[in-house]
Amino acid sequence: MPQVAPFIITVATGDSRSIARQIVDAIRLRISTGELRVDDKLPSVRGLAQQLGVNPNTVSKAYAQLTAEGWLCARAGLGLFVAEARDQLNGHERERRLSLAVDRFVSEVVAIRYPPEAAVEKVAGALESLNLRNSA
Amino acid sequence: MPQVAPFIITVATGDSRSIARQIVDAIRLRISTGELRVDDKLPSVRGLAQQLGVNPNTVSKAYAQLTAEGWLCARAGLGLFVAEARDQLNGHERERRLSLAVDRFVSEVVAIRYPPEAAVEKVAGALESLNLRNSA
Amino acid sequence: MPQVAPFIITVATGDSRSIARQIVDAIRLRISTGELRVDDKLPSVRGLAQQLGVNPNTVSKAYAQLTAEGWLCARAGLGLFVAEARDQLNGHERERRLSLAVDRFVSEVVAIRYPPEAAVEKVAGALESLNLRNSA
Amino acid sequence: MPQVAPFIITVATGDSRSIARQIVDAIRLRISTGELRVDDKLPSVRGLAQQLGVNPNTVSKAYAQLTAEGWLCARAGLGLFVAEARDQLNGHERERRLSLAVDRFVSEVVAIRYPPEAAVEKVAGALESLNLRNSA
DNA sequence: GTGGTCTAGACCACG
DNA sequence: GTGGTCTAGACCACT
Numbered sequence: 001m002p003q004v005a006p007f008i009i010t011v012a013t014g015d016s017r018s019i020a021r022q023i024v025d026a027i028r029l030r031i032s033t034g035e036l037r038v039d040d041k042l043p044s045v046r047g048l049a050q051q052l053g054v055n056p057n058t059v060s061k062a063y064a065q066l067t068a069e070g071w072l073c074a075r076a077g078l079g080l081f082v083a084e085a086r087d088q089l090n091g092h093e094r095e096r097r098l099s100l101a102v103d104r105f106v107s108e109v110v111a112i113r114y115p116p117e118a119a120v121e122k123v124a125g126a127l128e129s130l131n132l133r134n135s136a
Numbered sequence: 137m138p139q140v141a142p143f144i145i146t147v148a149t150g151d152s153r154s155i156a157r158q159i160v161d162a163i164r165l166r167i168s169t170g171e172l173r174v175d176d177k178l179p180s181v182r183g184l185a186q187q188l189g190v191n192p193n194t195v196s197k198a199y200a201q202l203t204a205e206g207w208l209c210a211r212a213g214l215g216l217f218v219a220e221a222r223d224q225l226n227g228h229e230r231e232r233r234l235s236l237a238v239d240r241f242v243s244e245v246v247a248i249r250y251p252p253e254a255a256v257e258k259v260a261g262a263l264e265s266l267n268l269r270n271s272a
Numbered sequence: 273m274p275q276v277a278p279f280i281i282t283v284a285t286g287d288s289r290s291i292a293r294q295i296v297d298a299i300r301l302r303i304s305t306g307e308l309r310v311d312d313k314l315p316s317v318r319g320l321a322q323q324l325g326v327n328p329n330t331v332s333k334a335y336a337q338l339t340a341e342g343w344l345c346a347r348a349g350l351g352l353f354v355a356e357a358r359d360q361l362n363g364h365e366r367e368r369r370l371s372l373a374v375d376r377f378v379s380e381v382v383a384i385r386y387p388p389e390a391a392v393e394k395v396a397g398a399l400e401s402l403n404l405r406n407s408a
Numbered sequence: 409m410p411q412v413a414p415f416i417i418t419v420a421t422g423d424s425r426s427i428a429r430q431i432v433d434a435i436r437l438r439i440s441t442g443e444l445r446v447d448d449k450l451p452s453v454r455g456l457a458q459q460l461g462v463n464p465n466t467v468s469k470a471y472a473q474l475t476a477e478g479w480l481c482a483r484a485g486l487g488l489f490v491a492e493a494r495d496q497l498n499g500h501e502r503e504r505r506l507s508l509a510v511d512r513f514v515s516e517v518v519a520i521r522y523p524p525e526a527a528v529e530k531v532a533g534a535l536e537s538l539n540l541r542n543s544a
Numbered sequence: 545g546t547g548g549t550c551t552a553g554a555c556c557a558c559g
Numbered sequence: 560g561t562g563g564t565c566t567a568g569a570c571c572a573c574t
Contacts, residue, residue, distance in 0.1 A: 013353070018558060020559085028243070029246055054559085055559050061559090087249060097244065097247075098244070098248060100151065100152070101241050102241075102259055103262075104237075105237050105241040107161040108233065108234070108236075110161075110266075110268065111164055116264070116266075116268055119263065120260045123238055123256055126238050126239075127255065130246075130252070132252055154565085191565060192566095193565075193567085194565065200548085204340075210424075210548090211546090212546080212573045213426075213546050213547080214545095215546055216547075222365070223364075224361055225360055229360045286504075287508065297515040300518050301514075317563095328552095330550065330551080332564095333549095336563085347558095348558045348562075350559070351562075357521075361520060369520050370516070370517070370527060372516075374534050377512070377513040378535060381535065384502050388540050395513060399525075399528060426572080429573095463573095463574055
């Protein structure tokens with residue numbers, strides 16, 4: 001049954017990501033870990049905006065992006081709900097985006113001269129601790 | 137003897153990183169892999185700008201950042217040269233920056249529903265293939 | 273609560289430091305003395321530029337450096353704020369940079385034949401009068 | 409009697425000062441410590457340039473500055489010699505230049521969050537170890 | 545020739 | 560409105 005999910009997000013002022021981006025990332029993460037499940041109802045734009053102390057337009061933009069990406073779907077008059085998992089990206093596009101992400105990460109490891117093996121360990125640990133679902 | 141390094145950089149429009157940032161990352165990478173060695177001379181600001189088809193100020197900005205980070209040093213009137221490697225950051229800062237990088241990478245893996253184990257493999261492969269030197 | 277800090281900076285033409293450098297030094301000083309506090313909002317790039325009669329890019333460059341050094345943090349669309357103090361440099365680098373500063377100062381004392389003891393007094397007086405905080 | 413002073417200067421590539429500035433500083437220091445004495449003869453422009461591996465124009469410029477400042481004096485056809493100590497700057501100008509130097513030093517101490525007392529100690533130690541003469 | 549700095553004006557994403 | 564980035568062109572000091 002559709003339920004309003006109890007929902008905890010925080011926006012960090014020290015984060016270089018935009019507020020909308022932080023919201024998007026947080027919701028994607030919660031869906032991927034199963035903390036939010038298919039058909040769960042999301043808080044209203046105004047409600048979440050008030051809870052986070054941000055501009056409603058910002059929340060609205062984040063919801064719009066998640067909807068466009070297929071993570072959420074709108075049911076007219078009822079609100080936004082977690083959508084069924086479906087892969088939007090084809091193989092090439094997914095590989096290209098991962099490749100960019102890998103390059104970015106490697107660049108930072110190089111920039112701070114972090115030991116490569118330890119860096120890989122950190123990534124592996126972070127991903128394992130999430131217990132992701134729905135991965136292709 | 138100082139040598140002018142043969143030098144191949146390309147700037148990709150599909151990359152979300154700024155042009156200056158791409159230049160910075162590319163040069164740091166070449167220094168870290170040993171492709172550029174201490175006392176090697178870098179291409180002139182104007183020369184590299186022309187080669188890449190970008191504004192000299194953009195290259196200058198990238199060079200300035202690398203100099204501030206201790207990767208390069210300027211010799212007045214002669215040009216820029218690869219400096220001796222030295223770590224500037226303390227342990228806490230290094231861990232903090234790696235942590236941010238890990239979070240960013242994980243966010244992207246989640247966003248594109250990439251299989252976590254495969255993602256870790258890609259990172260490990262990318263780092264190993266570099267044969268980095270001078271990592272603490 | 274974030275507050276817009278009342279803010280007085282002047283740029284001196286007789287100073288050999290670049291305008292951007294003067295701005296950087298002045299803001300670091302105000303943060304270190306507690307005149308600017310964590311979460312205080314800084315004047316906008318355009319506003320400070322107009323106030324000082326310099327190009328906005330010059331102010332932007334100064335702000336960018338302070339952000340890179342961890343003194344400020346940007347909140348997208350809102351402006352720049354004083355960040356929590358954090359040391360980035362390790363011991364060796366800090367000693368190295370102080371040593372360079374000492375050498376530069378000594379060179380100037382020698383150049384103008386200033387009495388050494390009096391010069392030390394001036395430095396001591398200047399540092400004491402600041403009542404610096406957060407020094408390691 | 410005028411003698412050619414045995415003379416050891418090195419130019420450091422990692423130094424942010426220009427080469428000419430390094431030469432000027434080094435010679436002023438040697439005169440101030442008594443390592444070079446009044447009427448000592450300096451190496452020729454070409455000789456010093458060759459010894460340092462730099463452009464003769466650079467040495468020439470350094471010598472010219474030192475002569476303008478009154479540290480050296482030219483004897484036609486004989487070469488350059490250390491001049492009698494005389495103060496060129498009036499009190500106000502000397503105080504102004506020291507003040508700028510103090511500000512620069514303080515700025516660096518603030519920038520790297522170096523403990524103020526320890527910084528003063530370093531300056532005092534550096535100046536004492538020189539055993540300066542000829543100070544007004 | 546080299547890099548460093550400043551000005552001027554433009555476009556973008558964000559809130 | 561905010562900062563971030565890039566372009567264009569200029570002047571300076573240094574070698």
